[in-house]
Amino acid sequence: MPPYHKVATGVVWVAFQFNHEAVRPFLPDGVLLTESSVGILGIYQAHTGFGLAPYTRGMVGISVNGQPGTDVPEGMLVLADIIDEPGASRLRRLYSGNTFVGSARTWQDGALLRGTASVGDEEWLRATIRPGGDKRRDMCGVDTFLGVTEAGLVAYADSNVSDLEDAEIISVEITDAAPAIMQAMRPTGFVFGLHAARVSSIWSEPRVVGNSAVGDAAQMFLGIVEDAGRAAAIVRQDGTLIATNSSGRQLLGIRARPGEQLLGGTVAERQALGAALRHSVARTGPRVSDPIALARSGGGHLVAYVLPLEHGEHSADAALVLMTDPHGPERRDAGQLLQLFGLTGAEARLAALVGTGVAPRAAAAELSITEHTARSTMKTIYDKLGIRKQSELGHLVARLQHF
Incomplete structure (x- = not known):
């Protein structure tokens, strides 16, 4: 079982623009594209590691709303994978249901780095880049990936250390032999190219963020806040709860059910919270509200901050409320x-x-x-x-x- 480790080499990684309308039919509910969403195509080989490795892989994915990552402000939904056995069966079961058994390779061709991913005798993915930018060594990051499996919509973290250099994109091709889900991702323009001579990464155990292939955008968003160690809730302008994460439920206790009023025992507390919610929803207040002290049902107080909810179905009528115990850690990583x-x-x-x-x-x-x-x-x-x-x-x- 995860976590799984790999060392990837000869990585071709390209970001590109694509036709959003062509891709929407393949998205699980609750996963949203944004104006800045980009497509990603990656090809590499991972000859060492444990769990999935050794394997070779080609993949296509898109940045989507709800799960921030290192390279893009969103998370990365993997739409389809090409990988050889024995890794393919585990990848399909745990991380990505749209996994096809095949093979991939990258190779140096003079100043160019070429990559292909094939199923059977047919190439599905081709990419060529020209590395040559500034080399950045020991770059660290934690990226959030999403996939659809039989268990539902899952999220997992990829903690990585890599040596990166920018690369000129020469060509990216998704061939007619590829399935429709890949063909929908055909590039309409290029954003950036990267070459990683070596990437050491660990994939976390996947966490189900949707009970079926239909995801819940609010819970997905709260999940990433939970991963950051923060208590949070999505709250309507009238103070009623839409959803909370696990840490939020621990702080709020029995009052954490959807439809309940967020804490605020005194008139002054309710007025302060209500004003912050209204300003946040209307985008007329600061990006982060002043701290608001709220009485807890079991005694004591918690401190709440209200932020605009930038994306999702509740962005027009609700806000994100981050909560903390005033007796907890005084300073955190922002x-x-x-x-x-x-x-x-x-x-x-x-x-x-x-x-x-x-x-x-x-x-x-x-x-x-x-x-x-x-x-x-x-x-x-x-x-x-x-x-x-x-x-x-x-x-x-x-x-x-x-x-």
Whole structure:
């Protein structure tokens, strides 16, 4: 049983634009595309490891709403896999039901790196890249992947360390021999290419986030907050609960059922919570509300912060409420929660450092990136967060550290 470890080599990894309408019929309910959703095609071989390895693999997936990752602000839904045995049977059962038994390989062709993935005698996937960008060694990340299995919609973490370099995309082809679910992913434009000479990664045990192939967007979103160690609830403007995660239920006790009122025993507490919910839903308040003290049914208080719910079916009438025990840890890593605002994992780590007063040059050195990359990334971070100054970022990070 997982966790499973692998060392992948000769990795071809390309991100591309695709026709969203062509892909929607293949998405499980509760999994949503966003304007920034990209397609991913990966081909590699993993000759060492345990659990699934040794194996070769080709895959296609898309970034979807609900589960942030390192390279994109969303998680990655794997639509289809090509992998050889004995790994194929385990992959199909645990991680990805759309798994086809086949083989994959990548090879150097002069300055180019080529990759193919085949089933039988027919090639389904082809990709060619030209590596040549800055090499970034020992890059660390935790990516969230989704898949549909007989158990339902599952999520799992891929904790990885890799040596990466940017690559020019020469060509990406999903052939006519591939099934419809892959053909729907045919690229309409390229976003970025990467070459990883070596990736060491561990796949966690999959966690069911939907009781069937039909997922629940709210529970999926709360699941990633749970993974960050935070108590959270999705709450309507009138203060009634839509859903809570496990940590939230522990804090709220018997009042954690959907349809119940979120805590707020006094008139002042209810007014403060109600105002924060209304401003958050209307997008007229701060990205994170002032802290709100709420009485607990068993005595004592918890502290709540209200944030806009950016995606999903409840984004127009509900907000995300993060809760904490005031007697718990005083400071936390803000990096994971910054991803809730649409930052990638890499952007969130940089923002967390700069937001605590670390200069961009020092932050770049700590993250093993160039100062130029750090400063250009900070511009993207400010745009995504809707802020203009480092002091505003510091204010946001300070609040997130106390969740």
